[in-house]
Structure formats: C-alpha cells, structure tokens
C-alpha cells in the first residue's frame with residue numbers, strides 16, 4: 561500500500577479503517593478533497609495527476625464546469641421521480657444514445673451502475689431467448705460485483721472465492737489474447753474453434769441465450785480482441801447469429817469515447833444485439849444502461865425489469881451534458897488521433913514490434929485503443945514499483961490483469977496533449993529504469 565504521511569492523514573485513515581468496510585481495496589492512501597480537470601487535490605494539500613479517471617469514469621476530467629452546472633440546475637428542479645412519471649432528460653438521453661449507438665440499436669433501459677447493466681442484459685437475453693438457460697463469457701473478463709456480474713467474471717479468483725453457488729449455466733471460454741499467445745496469428749481461430757468444440761461436445765448452442773464479451777478486456781488486462789488476421793468480433797457475431805444467441809458487448813469501461821469511438825465495438829464494424837454502458841456516461845454521477853433494438857427490447861413487458869433510481873434526473877442531466885460537450889469539442893477525433901500517436905510513441909520506446917490490435921510481439925507488450933492503453937510488464941512487483949514511483953512523482957495510475965502486471969492508462973479524454981505526453985515520458989523513464 562502506498563502512503564503519504566501526515567498526522568491529519570493518519571487520523572482520517574484510522575477512521576476510514578474503523579468505519580468503512582474492509583472489502584474496499586484502496587490503491588493510494590490519499591484522502592481526495594477536490595477534483596479539477598486532470599488533477600485531484602488531497603486533504604493534506606497535495607496535487608495529483610489522475611491517470612485513472614476514478615477507474616475510467618471522469619471522461620471530461622474531474623468536475624467539468626458545464627457538467628456540474630447542468631447537474632446543479634437539475635437538482636434545483638427535480639432530483640428524483642423514479643418511474644412514477646416520465647421525465648424529460650431521461651427521454652433526451654435515450655434519444656441521444658440512439659444516435660450514437662452502433663447500427664439500429666435504438667432503445668435503452670437505464671440503471672445505476674455497470675454491474676446492474678450487465679445483470680439486466682442477462683435477464684433481458686433470457687426473456688428474449690426463453691428456455692435457454694446458458695450464457696457464455698470469457699476468461700479474464702470483469703462484469704461487476706453483483707452475484708450475476710461475479711458469476712460472469714474471471715479476472716481475479718478473489719472476486720469469486722466463497723461466493724458459491726454463483727449463477728448456474730455460466731460457461732467460460734478463453735479470451736483471445738494475441739499479445740501473450742504463443743502463436744498470436746492463430747489465437748483468434750484457436751478460441752473460435754474452442755467455442756465450436758464446446759457446442760459439439762457439451763453445450764448445445766440452442767441452450768445458450770447470450771454470449772457476453774468486452775471488445776477490449778478491461779480489468780483483465782487492457783487487451784483488445786484481435787482484429788487481424790481474423791476479425792474476432794465479426795466471427796463471434798456470425799456464430800451468435802447462426803445459433804440465435806444474443807451477442808452482448810459489455811462496454812462499461814470501453815464505451816463513451818474511451819477508445820476514440822463512441823463504442824469500442826465500432827472498431828470491428830460489428831453490431832451486437834445488446835450494449836451495456838456505465839462509468840463515463842455520467843462524468844462521475846452514477847448511471848448505467850443497456851441498449852438494444854426496440855423490436856427485441858419490446859420482449860420485456862412493463863414491470864418485467866426496473867430500478868428505483870435508474871435514469872435519475874440529475875445523473876441524466878450530467879450524461880446529456882457529457883455527450884453534448886464530447887460532440888461539440890470533437891473529443892472522439894482527439895482521442896483517436898492522440899491515442900494513435902501515444903501508442904506509436906510507447907511502441908517505439910518500449911517495444912520491439914507490435915501495436916493496437918496487430919497481434920505483434922512486444923518487449924513491454926504495449927496494446928490498446930484510443931485512451932485505453934495497457935503496458936504489460938514482466939511481473940507484478942515491477943508494475944507495483946512503477947505505480948509507487950509514479951505516486952512519488954504525483955501521478956496516479958492503476959494496474960490490471962489477473963497477475964496485476966499490466967499498468968493501464970485511462971486519462972481524461974480531454975487531457976492536454978503536452979500534459980499527457982510529459983507524464984507518459986516520465987512513466988517510460990521509470991519503466992526503463994525498473
């Protein structure tokens with residue numbers, strides 16, 4: 561654990577330990593007081609560059625003034641109504657999403673978090689595909705902490721230990737990782753073949769209601785699904801369509817512009833049946849959602865699913881403003897262009913060969929899309945050292961992966977380019993030294 565020693569801080573941390581659940585894993589023993597743009601400020605007067613975005617949430621930086629203003633204005637008008645009546649910003653946000661969601665996806669259910677979005681999408685897929693009790697998910701995935709999300713997750717065994725019995729009918733297959741596979745070029749086909757084998761040997765495809773996948777593995781190690789030589793997501797789409805299985809893309813971490821597109825699945829030219837989102841949507845206010853085509857969403861009759869707080873007016877106000885600002889300021893173009901430059905820079909400094917979804921072999925194994933970039937290091941100890949060294953330099957970064965040996969960049973999508981590259985250069989130096 562990383563600590564910053566002052567008496568006041570010590571008191572606060574002692575009370576934190578006394579009164580808050582021990583389940584919470586804290587990366588930094590900093591007590592955050594205020595956030596502004598790319599920085600957070602602590603109670604003991606420190607200023608940190610936040611390259612974590614509160615785990616991929618503050619897309620426009622901390623407390624973006626326009627988002628704050630929109631939420632404040634909404635708070636003065638109406639803070640809560642649930643589904644007792646309709647409310648305007650709920651409608652506006654759903655309509656805005658229909659314009660940015662891939663293909664014909666145009667209908668949305670709002671909830672409060674990523675895990676709720678995932679749980680809802682699984683319930684929904686069972687309603688559409690009645691009598692199919694099974695789900696396929698991918699090794700290393702993370703889909704949240706509810707019992708449903710936990711059942712579908714396998715990024716760390718600690719997340720599952722002692723929580724049995726989990727959701728039945730969950731079948732885990734390998735996630736294609738062409739960055740660590742012995743034969744990167746064959747990795748996508750290896751996994752696709754394993755799914756076909758599963759269907760032939762033990763899991764009849766007509767017993768499967770849904771397949772859920774992160775187009776870019778998040779907590780499991782910032783690994784994009786292969787695009788070359790095989791477009792893995794396209795092949796998965798074909799398998800799902802062939803067997804009437806609903807394809808769910810969990811874009812809780814990769815969505816809302818994080819990879820330089822509204823949704824990461826757009827990189828693959830694929831339209832899933834369902835998309836889940838949360839994190840970046842509300843720029844820090846809690847909101848989640850799952851979206852599908854209206855014709856299949858209509859399989860859920862009124863009352864078959866619900867949420868007291870889901871699509872809360874204040875969170876919707878923040879989300880509407882987030883999307884408006886991102887569109888107006890051409891944030892996706894910026895992330896796409898700058899992310900590509902950043903990948904090239906990291907590749908040339910740290911790798912022998914490789915890059916985004918090419919399946920190349922790299923010394924430090926750099927991969928990612930847009931502003932969702934992972935650097936795989938030789939061990940957890942090295943990753944921890946880099947994170948601690950960064951902390952000493954007043955930069956917050958996180959690790960990922962079952963082995964915790966991947967450091968991940970999740971900067972605000974509107975971070976100034978100089979600030980980002982200066983920080984990255986410092987981190988490159990620390991990696992080279994380590």
Ligand SMILES: Cc1ncc(COP(=O)(O)O)c(C=O)c1O
Pocket residue numbers: 615673674675676678702703704705774778779810811812813814838839
């Ligand atoms: C891909 C993915 N799905 C679901 C979740 C769960 O989201 P939440 O923590 O908002 O419940 C996360 C959180 O990290 C995630 O990365």
